[in-house]
Amino acid sequence: MKNRLTVLKLGGSVITEKDKDLTPNLQAIGRLAEEISQSQVSPLAIVHGGGSFGHPLARTYGIAEGFRDQAQLVGFAKTHDAMVALNTLIVGSLLDQGVPAFGMAPSSFIVTKKGRIHVFEEEPLDRAIKTGLVPVLYGDAMLDIDRGFAILSGDQIAAQLAVRMDAGSLIMAADVDGLCESDPKTDSSARLIRHLTLRELQELKAKIGRTSVLDVTGGMMGKVSELTAPVAHGVRTIILNASKPGNVYKALKGEEVVGTRIEA
Amino acid sequence: MKNRLTVLKLGGSVITEKDKDLTPNLQAIGRLAEEISQSQVSPLAIVHGGGSFGHPLARTYGIAEGFRDQAQLVGFAKTHDAMVALNTLIVGSLLDQGVPAFGMAPSSFIVTKKGRIHVFEEEPLDRAIKTGLVPVLYGDAMLDIDRGFAILSGDQIAAQLAVRMDAGSLIMAADVDGLCESDPKTDSSARLIRHLTLRELQELKAKIGRTSVLDVTGGMMGKVSELTAPVAHGVRTIILNASKPGNVYKALKGEEVVGTRIEA
Numbered sequence: 001m002k003n004r005l006t007v008l009k010l011g012g013s014v015i016t017e018k019d020k021d022l023t024p025n026l027q028a029i030g031r032l033a034e035e036i037s038q039s040q041v042s043p044l045a046i047v048h049g050g051g052s053f054g055h056p057l058a059r060t061y062g063i064a065e066g067f068r069d070q071a072q073l074v075g076f077a078k079t080h081d082a083m084v085a086l087n088t089l090i091v092g093s094l095l096d097q098g099v100p101a102f103g104m105a106p107s108s109f110i111v112t113k114k115g116r117i118h119v120f121e122e123e124p125l126d127r128a129i130k131t132g133l134v135p136v137l138y139g140d141a142m143l144d145i146d147r148g149f150a151i152l153s154g155d156q157i158a159a160q161l162a163v164r165m166d167a168g169s170l171i172m173a174a175d176v177d178g179l180c181e182s183d184p185k186t187d188s189s190a191r192l193i194r195h196l197t198l199r200e201l202q203e204l205k206a207k208i209g210r211t212s213v214l215d216v217t218g219g220m221m222g223k224v225s226e227l228t229a230p231v232a233h234g235v236r237t238i239i240l241n242a243s244k245p246g247n248v249y250k251a252l253k254g255e256e257v258v259g260t261r262i263e264a
Numbered sequence: 265m266k267n268r269l270t271v272l273k274l275g276g277s278v279i280t281e282k283d284k285d286l287t288p289n290l291q292a293i294g295r296l297a298e299e300i301s302q303s304q305v306s307p308l309a310i311v312h313g314g315g316s317f318g319h320p321l322a323r324t325y326g327i328a329e330g331f332r333d334q335a336q337l338v339g340f341a342k343t344h345d346a347m348v349a350l351n352t353l354i355v356g357s358l359l360d361q362g363v364p365a366f367g368m369a370p371s372s373f374i375v376t377k378k379g380r381i382h383v384f385e386e387e388p389l390d391r392a393i394k395t396g397l398v399p400v401l402y403g404d405a406m407l408d409i410d411r412g413f414a415i416l417s418g419d420q421i422a423a424q425l426a427v428r429m430d431a432g433s434l435i436m437a438a439d440v441d442g443l444c445e446s447d448p449k450t451d452s453s454a455r456l457i458r459h460l461t462l463r464e465l466q467e468l469k470a471k472i473g474r475t476s477v478l479d480v481t482g483g484m485m486g487k488v489s490e491l492t493a494p495v496a497h498g499v500r501t502i503i504l505n506a507s508k509p510g511n512v513y514k515a516l517k518g519e520e521v522v523g524t525r526i527e528a
Binding site for chain 2: 067070073074076077078080081084085088091092095098099100101102103104105106107108109110111119121123124125127128131132133134143145148149
């Protein structure tokens with residue numbers, strides 16, 4: 001049987017210095033490239049977030065709020081350019097480790113509608129994976145059918161990729177251990193949820209929708225809402241802490257690792 | 265009436281140091297970015313060649329000969345990565361001049377068949393142009409339906425773009441004055457052809473096909489065969505020397521400039 005695709009999402013907060021604009025975490029990028037190379041997992045597709053590369057520029061120019069005037073054009077272009085710069089660093093580290101990392105630009109083949117993926121040209125990506133390349137995508141500034149501009153998160157890309165390419169597993173590499181019963185960043189006794197069913201995930205999503213608390217899951221709201229589609233599709237999904245060395249390697253190898261597993 | 269698109273192709277030999285691997289000609293890139301900015305032409309799409317960035321790597325790994333074995337994978341990825349690096353320099357220079365230059369990766373939305381464009385997802389590119397961005401594409405390492413891998417020239421992209429986007433004009437910026445009656449690099453008395461009809465272009469193409477001389481047009485064989493489609497489509501086409509300051513500016517403004525004009 002042919003191996004099914006593994007999709008690895010690298011959180012922006014892991015690969016960049018969150019509090020310093022346009023500053024990569026080169027140590028983490030190098031270590032993760034090594035873990036990915038050593039796992040020898042194939043076929044593999046990687047998606048990374050923007051962290052301090054994409055977000056500050058996108059905020060300055062109001063890209064997520066859509067196209068309003070010509071003055072945003074250079075800002076939109078700069079936001080994309082910053083993401084390409086981050087992508088180039090990650091691709092370069094992977095190439096140094098002998099991984100055939102192939103940078104692919106989401107804004108070149110995806111168009112969103114109200115911020116959701118609408119047009120998605122699969123052929124180059126699909127052929128790249130089948131040939132043995134490791135596509136490396138990223139959260140990006142997008143052309144949007146209704147709003148003109150939008151920001152497409154790496155989370156949405158990774159989740160949709162897993163569904164469209166019928167992936168066997170989806171690894172969400174964050175800077176926390178996984179989903180907790182409360183926010184681990186404000187509640188030190190917050191207990192990690194080790195296992196979640198699709199139904200429990202959907203309940204959590206509904207709860208987030210109802211609550212006035214901004215994000216009960218500790219910055220995980222976006223992930224929770226994106227992950228229902230791949231989990232419902234049967235993709236084995238795990239959220240784990242990529243800041244801890246060895247976790248991504250273990251998850252890629254299918255070994256036991258601390259995190260939140262979500263399964264249908 | 266809405267302005268029709270201008271497509272500007274920047275030759276790899278103009279923007280890189282031809283004889284030094286992976287070396288950009290930063291002086292030329294900066295000057296051309298200024299000329300483009302000052303012209304204020306809109307809508308505009310730019311395509312650039314690979315010069316000493318793309319060609320040496322592509323040759324080393326035999327990318328143009330197609331996919332043969334896994335050992336080529338990293339080479340394919342490195343060839344694309346080098347082109348992204350060159351693209352980033354050009355986009356950066358244009359952004360510095362206030363041009364909303366938006367890097368787009370051909371290998372992310374085009375698939376070739378025997379080296380010719382086959383799948384071409386137009387929607388992101390089309391929306392980018394209509395929004396007022398200046399897409400900057402490049403010759404690239406491609407996934408190919410029959411051969412696995414192929415090299416897609418900037419010339420082919422620029423010519424196809426002009427046809428698909430119904431461009432009003434196509435400017436081929438080379439490092440020679442245009443097409444000559446013999447090779448200006450070996451024959452100092454070679455006379456520049458200032459005007460060419462579509463019929464004459466087709467005759468020249470047939471002559472190139474028959475002759476045993478490698479390239480009677482002084483490295484222009486590729487251009488001549490790509491340009492018949494846009495010229496037949498009614499796109500005003502000119503080949504000019506971008507190494508001479510001011511030529512690209514004049515052509516973008518529609519002013520008189522030395523070169524080879526080709527018209528239906």
